[in-house]
Every structure is written in C-alpha cells, then in structure tokens.
Amino acid sequence: xxxxxxxxxxxxxxxxxxxxxxxxxxxxxxxxxxxxxxxxxxxxxxxxxxxxxxxxxxxxxxxxxxxxxxxxxxxxxxxxxxxxxxxxxxxxxxxxxxxxxxxxxxxxxxxxxxxxxxxxxxxxxxxxxxxxxxxxxxxxxxxxxxxxxxxxxxxxxxxxxxxxxxxxxxxxxxxxxxxxxxxxxxxxxxxxxxxxxxxxxxxxxxxxxxxxxxxxxxxxxxxxxxxxxxxxxxxxxxxxxxxxxxxxxxxxxxxxxxxxxxxxxxxxxxxxxxxxxxxxxxxxxxxxxxxxxxxxxxxxxxxxxxxxxxxxxxxxxxxxxxxxxxxxxxxxxxxxxxxxxxxxxxxxxxxxxxxxxxxxxxxxxxxxxxxxxxxxxxxxxxxxxxxxxxxxxxxxxxxxxxxxxxxxxxxxxxxxxxxxxxxxxxxxxxxxxxxxxxxxxxxxxxxxxxxxxxxxxxxxxxxxxxxxxxxxxxxxxxxxxxxxxxxx
Amino acid sequence: xxxxxxxxxxxxxxxxxxxxxxxxxxxxxxxxxxxxxxxxxxxxxxxxxxxxxxxxxxxxxxxxxxxxxxxxxxxxxxxxxxxxxxxxxxxxxxxxxxxxxxxxxxxxxxxxxxxxxxxxxxxxxxxxxxxxxxxxxxxxxxxxxxxxxxxxxxxxxxxxxxxxxxxxxxxxxxxxxxxxxxxxxxxxxxxxxxxxxxxxxxxxxxxxxxxxxxxxx
Numbered sequence: 001x002x003x004x005x006x007x008x009x010x011x012x013x014x015x016x017x018x019x020x021x022x023x024x025x026x027x028x029x030x031x032x033x034x035x036x037x038x039x040x041x042x043x044x045x046x047x048x049x050x051x052x053x054x055x056x057x058x059x060x061x062x063x064x065x066x067x068x069x070x071x072x073x074x075x076x077x078x079x080x081x082x083x084x085x086x087x088x089x090x091x092x093x094x095x096x097x098x099x100x101x102x103x104x105x106x107x108x109x110x111x112x113x114x115x116x117x118x119x120x121x122x123x124x125x126x127x128x129x130x131x132x133x134x135x136x137x138x139x140x141x142x143x144x145x146x147x148x149x150x151x152x153x154x155x156x157x158x159x160x161x162x163x164x165x166x167x168x169x170x171x172x173x174x175x176x177x178x179x180x181x182x183x184x185x186x187x188x189x190x191x192x193x194x195x196x197x198x199x200x201x202x203x204x205x206x207x208x209x210x211x212x213x214x215x216x217x218x219x220x221x222x223x224x225x226x227x228x229x230x231x232x233x234x235x236x237x238x239x240x241x242x243x244x245x246x247x248x249x250x251x252x253x254x255x256x257x258x259x260x261x262x263x264x265x266x267x268x269x270x271x272x273x274x275x276x277x278x279x280x281x282x283x284x285x286x287x288x289x290x291x292x293x294x295x296x297x298x299x300x301x302x303x304x305x306x307x308x309x310x311x312x313x314x315x316x317x318x319x320x321x322x323x324x325x326x327x328x329x330x331x332x333x334x335x336x337x338x339x340x341x342x343x344x345x346x347x348x349x350x351x352x353x354x355x356x357x358x359x360x361x362x363x364x365x366x367x368x369x370x371x372x373x374x375x376x377x378x379x380x381x382x383x384x385x386x387x388x389x390x391x392x393x394x395x396x397x398x399x400x401x402x403x404x405x406x407x408x409x410x411x412x413x414x415x416x417x418x419x420x421x422x423x424x425x426x427x428x429x430x431x432x433x434x435x436x437x438x439x440x441x442x443x444x445x446x447x448x449x450x451x452x453x454x455x456x457x458x459x460x461x462x463x464x465x466x467x468x469x470x471x472x473x474x475x476x477x478x479x480x481x482x483x484x485x486x487x488x
Numbered sequence: 489x490x491x492x493x494x495x496x497x498x499x500x501x502x503x504x505x506x507x508x509x510x511x512x513x514x515x516x517x518x519x520x521x522x523x524x525x526x527x528x529x530x531x532x533x534x535x536x537x538x539x540x541x542x543x544x545x546x547x548x549x550x551x552x553x554x555x556x557x558x559x560x561x562x563x564x565x566x567x568x569x570x571x572x573x574x575x576x577x578x579x580x581x582x583x584x585x586x587x588x589x590x591x592x593x594x595x596x597x598x599x600x601x602x603x604x605x606x607x608x609x610x611x612x613x614x615x616x617x618x619x620x621x622x623x624x625x626x627x628x629x630x631x632x633x634x635x636x637x638x639x640x641x642x643x644x645x646x647x648x649x650x651x652x653x654x655x656x657x658x659x660x661x662x663x664x665x666x667x668x669x670x671x672x673x674x675x676x677x678x679x680x681x682x683x684x685x686x687x688x689x690x691x692x693x694x695x696x697x698x699x700x701x702x703x704x705x
C-alpha cells in the first residue's frame with residue numbers, strides 16, 4: 001500500500017510526458033490525484049504494512065504530512081486543469097516588460113507535477129534518513145521545471161537560484177547525515193545505522209559533539225529548502241515567478257516536506273536528551289526568519305512576493321513552536337496544516353487576480369470585490385486568516401504557540417513573537433484593503449467567462465481554514481497529539 | 489595499501505588547487521571529472537578484506553558517472569552555450585589560490601581535531617575531504633558563470649562522498665544509487681537550465697541576470 005502511494009504518481013508522471021492529447025493527460029492528472037488521496041485517507045482506517053524492510057512506513061507525523069500533501073495536491077490539480085485550459089500554448093506578452101514569451105510544454109508541466117507528488121510522498125514515508133535525503137533532493141529536481149513554466153528571463157533566474165542554492169544546501173544536509181552516522185558508530189565499529197526507529201531507541205548512545213554538528217548541518221541544509229532566514233534568498237523569487245499552481249504547491253506542500261527533515265533530526269535530539277540545544281537553535285532561526293519576513297513584507301509592492309515572504313514568516317513560526325517544545329509543538333503541527341491550506345488558497349486566488357488585472361503590483365489593483373466578487377472576498381479573508389486574525393485556523397495555532405511560550409516563562413520570546421505578528425498584520429492588511437475596495441480602473445475587463453473551478457477550489461480551501469478555526473475534529477486532535485508526542 | 493591511499497589523497501588535494509587556479513572552463517571540467525575517478529579508486533582501495541561484487545561495482549559506477557557521463561553533459565552544455573571559454577572569476581586566480589592555501593590549513597587543523605570513533609586508514613582522509621569541500625565553496629561563491637557554479641556543486645558532492653568513504657560508511661546499495669541518481673539528474677537539469685540561460689542572455693553569466701530589464705525586447 002505504501003509502495004502504491006509512491007508508485008501511482010510516479011508512473012502517472014512518466015506516462016504524462018508522452019501523452020499527446022491534452023484531454024487524456026488532464027484526466028490522468030485528476031485520476032492519479034484522486035487515487036492518491038483515496039489511498040492516503042485509507043491509511044487512516046487500515047494501518048499500512050511497512051514496506052522494503054521497514055524503510056517505508058507511516059508514523060503519525062509522516063502520515064499527517066502525507067495526507068495533507070495529498071489533499072492539497074488534489075485541490076491544486078483540479079485548479080490546474082482549469083488553469084491550463086485557459087493558459088493556451090500561444091505566446092503571451094509579459095505584463096511587466098512587454099516582451100513576448102511562450103509557456104513550457106503542458107505535458108512536461110503535468111509530468112513534473114506528478115513526479116513532484118511522488119517525491120513528496122516518498123519524503124513523508126521514508127524511515128531511513130539517507131533515503132529521506134534522496135527524496136528531498138528529488139523534490140527539488142522535480143519542481144524546478146515547474147518554476148520555469150513561463151519561459152522568460154525572470155522565471156529562469158528564479159529557477160537557477162532555486163536549483164543551485166537548494167542543491168548546495170541539501171548537500172550540506174547529506175554531510176549532516178554522515179556526521180549522524182559517525183555519531184552512532186562505536187569504537188569497535190558497530191553502528192546504530194540510519195533507521196529512525198533504531199536512532200530513537202539508541203539515541204542516548206550517540207556521540208554528543210558529533211550529533212550536535214550533525215544537527216546544525218541538517219538544520220542549515222533542510223532549513224535552506226524550508227526557507228528559514230538567512231538561507232531563504234531563493235524563496236521569494238521562486239514563489240513569485242512560478243505559475244500560481246506551482247507556487248501553491250511549493251508553499252503549501254514542499255516547505256512542509258523540508259520541515260519534516262528537520263523534525264526527524266529533532267525527534268532524535270529529543271530522544272537523546274539534547275532538546276535544550278536543538279530547541280534553542282530552532283528558536284533563534286525561527287525568530288530571525290519571522291523578523292526578516294516582517295522587514296520585507298513592510299512596503300512590499302508585489303503581492304506574490306508578499307505571500308512568499310509570509311511563507312518565510314510562517315516557517316519561522318513553525319521553528320519557534322518546535323523549538324519551544326511542550327504544548328507549543330502541538331500548536332506547530334496544527335500550524336503546519338493551517339498554513340498550508342491558507343497559503344495554497346491565497347496563491348490560487350493570486351493567480352486569479354493576476355489573470356484579470358495582469359499586474360503583480362499591489363498598487364495596480366483596486367476594486368477587486370466589484371470586478372471579481374468571489375476572488376476578491378477570498379483574498380481579503382485569506383489575508384486576514386494568514387495574519388492570524390480570529391476566527392480562522394492560523395489564529396488558533398499561533399495562539400497555542402504564544403500561550404505555551406508564556407506558560408514556560410519565555411516572556412521575551414512571547415513578546416518578540418507577538419510584536420512581529422502585529423507588524424506583519426499591519427503591513428499586510430493595508431494593501432489588502434486597498435486592493436479589494438475602491439473603483440477598478442477602466443482597462444480591467446473581467447469579461448471572458450472563467451472556469452468555475454478557479455473559484456470553487458480556493459473557496460473550498462477557505463471553508464476548511466475557517467472550520468479549523470472554530471472546530472478541530474477529535475480524530476485530528478488525536479493525530480496531532482501522536483505526531484507531537486515524539487517531538488518533546 | 490595505505491601508501492596508495494595517500495597518493496590518491498594527495499592527488500585529490502591537487503585537483504582542488506587546479507580547480508581554483510585554472511582559467512579555462514574545459515580544464516576545470518576535466519579536473520572535476522578526474523576527482524570523480526579518484527573517488528571511485530579511493531572507495532575500492534578502502535575495502536578491507538576480499539572484494540565483493542557490489543563493493544567494486546558501486547565505486548566503478550560512481551567513477552563512470554562522475555568521471556565520464558557528467559563531464560560529457562557539461563562539455564555539451566558548454567558547446568551549446570557557445571560561451572566564452574574563460575572563467576571570469578569575481579576574485580582573481582592568485583587570490584583564489586591564496587584562499588585555497590588558507591582552506592588547506594583550516595582543513596588540516598580541523599582534521600586533527602575531529603576524532604573519528606574508528607581510526608581511518610590514512611590520517612589524510614578527513615583533511616583531504618574537508619579541503620575539497622572548502623575549495624568547492626570558494627568556487628561556488630567566487631565564480632560568475634553558471635557552468636562553473638555547477639562544477640563547484642559537483643566538487644562539493646565529491647567532497648561529501650570522500651568524507652563518506654573516510655568514515656567507511658556502509659550505505660545500503662539502493663541509497664548509494666539514489667544519491668548518485670540525484671546528482672546525475674541534478675546536473676542534467678542544471679545543464680538544461682544553462683542551455684536556456686545562454687539562449688536568453690546570450691552568455692551564461694549569472695551576474696548579468698538583471699541586465700535585460702533595461703532593454704525592451
């Protein structure tokens with residue numbers, strides 16, 4: 001069953017490269033996404049057998065990330081089909097600089113989307129750390145072509161930065177894994193190996209200095225991919241130049257996978273009794289990411305970049321939550337879900353805005369509520385949700401983390417955290433209101449009946465974000481507890 | 489045996505200096521290819537006891553991929569990009585060599601301090617791996633051409649592989665192959681990107697990325 005989870009999207013992805021007919025290929029995308037989601041949900045009912053000598057197995061944390069990725073991919077693929085239908089292959093003119101560009105072949109785009117899903121699933125179910133590394137590097141390679149869908153120099157630059165910075169970062173994570181292997185080797189040559197369950201069980205035998213070095217390398221390596229400051233430099237470019245479908249997946253699903261890599265290291269650290277050391281590092285990088293994001297969100301005139309920096313902020317929040325430990329971990333795991341759903345929705349809505357207004361400039365958009373009521377309303381609500389306003393999901397999880405910080409007596413952390421959140425709320429609310437209110441300029445033509453899926457999919461995500469803010473189902477609470485349990 | 493290992497390691501250190509000092513792109517590609525072959529050799533020499541089939545085949549495939557396949561891809565990217573065959577570094581060659589010498593001192597010092605749980609067959613192993621990694625970092629940050637940055641990335645991968653060999657890490661075959669595949673596909677995708685960059689910018693200078701914004705197309 002676990003093997004199928006990886007194989008279905010992988011095979012569908014390879015086939016998609018060679019299918020000539022648009023209709024069949026889009027059908028393939030949807031059916032693979034549906035099959036993957038059904039299978040993922042089934043793992044909650046019937047616990048799947050470990051496969052490949054327990055290399056692939058589902059633990060509570062992996063299952064949570066895997067299911068979230070799968071659901072998000074289903075939503076994005078429904079949107080993508082509608083998007084691709086409108087985005088015909090004839091050349092487009094760039095709305096920033098006016099040159100003509102064309103898109104990449106739709107077949108390669110769809111194929112890479114599916115391979116991307118396969119790689120992310122592999123990340124979530126890997127229990128062997130070196131295999132996890134292979135999978136995370138694979139996500140980089142499968143997603144790079146997605147960023148270069150619009151063939152022009154800005155997206156190319158973004159792709160290049162993404163490829164090189166993430167590959168170099170992840171290479172450091174590989175060195176970290178080797179250090180971990182050294183930490184687990186006894187002078188007589190016997191070794192703990194790199195399986196998660198062995199490492200958790202024998203964590204107190206690890207050589208402490210080598211493990212600390214390993215943790216730092218893993219944090220820097222996977223942190224680059226996750227977008228923690230100061231290693232986040234690739235992220236704003238990649239997320240703003242990629243088509244909105246890809247941005248939604250990059251922000252909503254990929255960052256979680258990189259985070260999972262760090263969480264695995266944290267699990268071992270907690271088991272080894274080194275949570276103080278690793279927690280402090282996570283806390284520092286988390287607060288730094290939030291602060292850097294606040295600086296760049298203030299006065300940001302490109303709304304897709306604004307969303308990208310907001311992802312840096314939220315990755316910082318996740319790191320702070322896990323770094324604090326205790327009840328904050330529960331909040332952090334819940335925040336993984338809330339951030340993913342909200343951010344994916346916002347990127348999809350941003351795609352709608354971009355299609356109608358043809359500008360990424362916040363100042364160039366006015367009256368979104370009257371031109372496109374659904375997208376305008378979703379944009380406004382989504383921005384309030386992502387900045388942590390009640391009654392949406394992110395408020396609940398951010399508040400849980402804040403409360404845990406106060407309960408632990410970490411008043412300084414709590415104050416800094418709260419101050420940064422307030423700055424970001426103010427910096428994002430003003431342009432958001434200006435974009436949806438007022439009168440649109442005359443040249444905006446909302447005409448062209450757009451496919452319903454382009455509105456329905458973000459609306460569905462929005463509803464889930466709202467529901468999670470007022471009611472977390474007991475099944476989910478239990479799953480979150482189990483996932484948070486191993487993280488201290 | 490340990491003398492042979494030591495000579496391979498000295499050669500590895502020399503490739504690091506050659507990478508920093510050569511001005512020709514083609515020479516740099518050959519240097520990195522040679523590193524790949526050295527690594528395969530090192531992995532075979534490090535096997536204690538009798539040679540197993542996988543124990544020889546894996547290093548051999550590493551040597552073939554890193555020493556032949558990837559350089560071929562890079563040479564192709566270089567030809568298609570019709571780039572100027574000079575490297576155009578941000579810092580000069582002399583300065584690069586000086587930085588390299590500093591890196592060697594750091595690597596030797598660190599290698600002395602890092603205590604491995606099991607004694608490696610040569611005390612040069614860890615310093616050589618660290619030095620290769622440091623030179624790779626210098627190349628990545630100080631060279632402007634996209635292709636040279638890829639070479640830096642490859643050298644970094646090589647250094648990590650060398651470190652893995654130094655600690656006699658027995659990774660399962662599947663994982664070794666997975667890592668090799670990732671590196672291969674990585675360089676392949678980067679090669680394609682370089683091809684597009686050269687078409688878009690008519691040169692592969694990442695510094696010029698921002699330039700076309702001023703010219704209407």
